Amino acid sequence: MASGLTELILSLAASRWRKVAMIIAEVDQGTSSEVQVEQTAAEIGVLVEAGRLEARGDLTNWRTSEIRLPT
Numbered sequence: 001m002a003s004g005l006t007e008l009i010l011s012l013a014a015s016r017w018r019k020v021a022m023i024i025a026e027v028d029q030g031t032s033s034e035v036q037v038e039q040t041a042a043e044i045g046v047l048v049e050a051g052r053l054e055a056r057g058d059l060t061n062w063r064t065s066e067i068r069l070p071t
Helices: 002-012 020-030 037-049
Strands: 054-056 066-068
Touching: 002 020, 002 037, 020 037, 020 066, 037 054
Parallel strands: none
Antiparallel strands: 054 066
16 A cells, blocks of 8 residues: 555645645545554654655644655
8 A cells, every 4th residue: 555655645735835735635535544644744754864855844744844756
């Protein structure tokens, strides 16, 4: 499931900054109940660490942090 979750997160990211809370909500709406919001947040962190997403703000504060595809 992780690769499917990864692809979904990346498909929802954009070149402009987007709130982490919005991405998590969109993933939650687009998947079955198997995927927990904590899993999505953790996967976003992994993608940032891997350089597949850029982040600004504290990723543990979903409402104020933002992510985007690397420019």
